[in-house]
Amino acid sequence: MTTVIPKDRLIEFAGKELGVTDWLEIDQARIDLFAEATGDNQFIHVDPVRAKAETPFGGTIAHGFLTLSLVPSMLTPIRLQPQGLKMALNYGLDRVRFMEPVRTGSRIRARAKVTEVTERNPKQVLIKSEITVEIEGNPKPALVAEALGLYLF
Numbered sequence: 001m002t003t004v005i006p007k008d009r010l011i012e013f014a015g016k017e018l019g020v021t022d023w024l025e026i027d028q029a030r031i032d033l034f035a036e037a038t039g040d041n042q043f044i045h046v047d048p049v050r051a052k053a054e055t056p057f058g059g060t061i062a063h064g065f066l067t068l069s070l071v072p073s074m075l076t077p078i079r080l081q082p083q084g085l086k087m088a089l090n091y092g093l094d095r096v097r098f099m100e101p102v103r104t105g106s107r108i109r110a111r112a113k114v115t116e117v118t119e120r121n122p123k124q125v126l127i128k129s130e131i132t133v134e135i136e137g138n139p140k141p142a143l144v145a146e147a148l149g150l151y152l153f
Contacts, residue, residue, distance in 0.1 A: 007082040007153060010125055013114040018129075019078040023107040023136060024070065026062045031104060034066040048104070057101055064098040067108065067142050071131055074110040080127070084153050091126065091148035100140040107136040115146070125151040 003018070028048065035041045043050045044061055051060040072090065079088075102108060116128040127149045133142040 002077060002079055002081045004081045004083065007084055007125070010080065010082055010127070010151075011117045011119075013080060014117045016114055018075075018080065018112040018114060020134075021074045021078060021110045023109050024074060025107050026067075026102050026104065028060060028104050031060060031062050031066065034063055034069075038063070038065070040065075057103055060104045062102040062104070062106075064143065067098075067102050067133055068096060068145065070108075071110055071133065071145070071147070074108075074133075075112055075131070078112060080114075082125075082151060082153070086152045089150045089152065091150040094128065094146040094148065096143060096145040098143050100135060100138060100142050102135060102142045106138075108133050108142055109136070110134075123153045125153070127151060 031045055035046050040063055044055055044057070045051075045063055046060065048060050052058060055061075111132045111134060113130045114127060115130050116126075118126045118128075120126055129147050129149070131143075131145045131147050135142050
């Protein structure tokens with residue numbers, strides 16, 4: 001659930017985990033839509049027969065950037081919502097590593113931990129978070145990222 005807090009309490013969340021999201025299934029239809037939108041039609045993503053025959057994955061896998069692109073929507077239920085917030089902007093990533101492929105039919109979820117809170121000025125706060133996308137039943141995560149969010153007041 002979204003946590004609504006006074007703006008001056010944001011600093012208290014540095015070093016704290018925000019929570020874990022619900023599981024989200026990654027099906028072939030979602031992968032195909034992403035491939036169409038981005039033009040990345042590599043067979044390991046869109047050709048289940050060939051991917052099963054020619055890859056060590058046993059079938060198709062999601063694009064790493066598809067998994068990464070799902071992070072903001074997955075985090076919506078656990079995000080911080082400071083009072084007076086006008087908007088939150090994706091400010092980029094300091095680091096991202098794709099650790100394990102997400103096989104078609106897998107379920108993923110995101111875990112978020114705030115690592116830094118920096119007030120840039122009275123109307124801007126930069127939040128750095130460590131995001132881990134887990135794959136159900138797999139000890140290795142799909143990805144680990146350091147994400148930056150700019151809160152505008």
